[in-house]
Amino acid sequence: MRDLVKEIGDFIFLEDEPQKCNVIITVGGSFPQIAEKSAELYKSGFADYVLAGGGVSVKTGVFTGVKDKKDIYSGDYKTECDLYEDVLIKNGVPKSAIVREDRSGHTRANAECAAAVLKEQGISAEKMILVCKRFHARRCLMFFQSAFPETEILVVPADIEVGEMNITKDNWHTSSYGIKRVMGELARCGDQLTETDINNFKMVK
Numbered sequence: 001m002r003d004l005v006k007e008i009g010d011f012i013f014l015e016d017e018p019q020k021c022n023v024i025i026t027v028g029g030s031f032p033q034i035a036e037k038s039a040e041l042y043k044s045g046f047a048d049y050v051l052a053g054g055g056v057s058v059k060t061g062v063f064t065g066v067k068d069k070k071d072i073y074s075g076d077y078k079t080e081c082d083l084y085e086d087v088l089i090k091n092g093v094p095k096s097a098i099v100r101e102d103r104s105g106h107t108r109a110n111a112e113c114a115a116a117v118l119k120e121q122g123i124s125a126e127k128m129i130l131v132c133k134r135f136h137a138r139r140c141l142m143f144f145q146s147a148f149p150e151t152e153i154l155v156v157p158a159d160i161e162v163g164e165m166n167i168t169k170d171n172w173h174t175s176s177y178g179i180k181r182v183m184g185e186l187a188r189c190g191d192q193l194t195e196t197d198i199n200n201f202k203m204v205k
Contacts, residue, residue: 005173008183009169009172009173010169011186012169012172012186013134013135013138013169015134015156016155016156018046020045020047021127021154022047022048022125023047023048023050023099023118023129024046025053025114025128025129025131025144026050026052026084026088027054028053028081029080030080032069032087033068033069033158033159033160034131034132034133035052035083035084035091036087036158037156037157037158038131042088042097043091043092043093046129047129049097049098049123050093051100051101051114051118052081052084052098052099052101053084053104053110054080054084054102054104054110055081056078056080056105057105058106066083068160072090073087080102081102085098099117099118099123101113101114110143110144111148112143115147125148126151128144128152128153129155130144130155130156131156132158133160134167134169135172135178136157137155137157138189140155142189143197145201146196146197149200149201165177
């Protein structure tokens with residue numbers, strides 16, 4: 001009998017071993033753990049640049065605020081990028097190594113704006129690491145592969161206590177919250193996929 005729970009988990013949750021690359025992408029969000037993970041990778045020598053991505057919420061038009069560790073990261077952040085830049089600097093990443101992208105308001109825009117910013121600044125994107133929430137991995141990879149069809153992309157997720165648990169491939173199906181988040185991601189992967197994405201995927205090496 002096929003294990004559908006396992007198959008859904010295998011599809012949604014992705015994780016690669018980090019390798020030396022051109023840039024680390026900190027995918028937009030409100031949890032500082034994502035940028036902390038990027039800083040850890042940078043200090044381990046995996047890239048020369050870290051992109052801090054994310055603008056304001058497309059739903060509210062403003063940055064909705066830091067969702068964890070507010071005692072450490074308490075700045076007057078106007079964008080997700082502002083938060084991430086502060087987290088990166090406080091965790092040892094020099095400002096000169098940080099690439100700012102503060103225009104995007106959702107995952108697809110994270111990828112498209114990252115591509116534009118890296119091109120503007122002349123930074124190679126031959127190989128990159130995506131840092132994101134664990135259950136966000138597939139959708140992040142989907143959009144970044146579409147925006148960077150010629151780039152080798154590795155996914156290195158961050159551990160985050162979201163809604164009283166760190167949702168993982170092993171435990172997502174054990175709580176109503178985990179099921180809701182993962183099935184929501186599964187639905188978005190289908191609903192948000194376009195013909196252009198499919199054609200771009202065909203270019204992936």
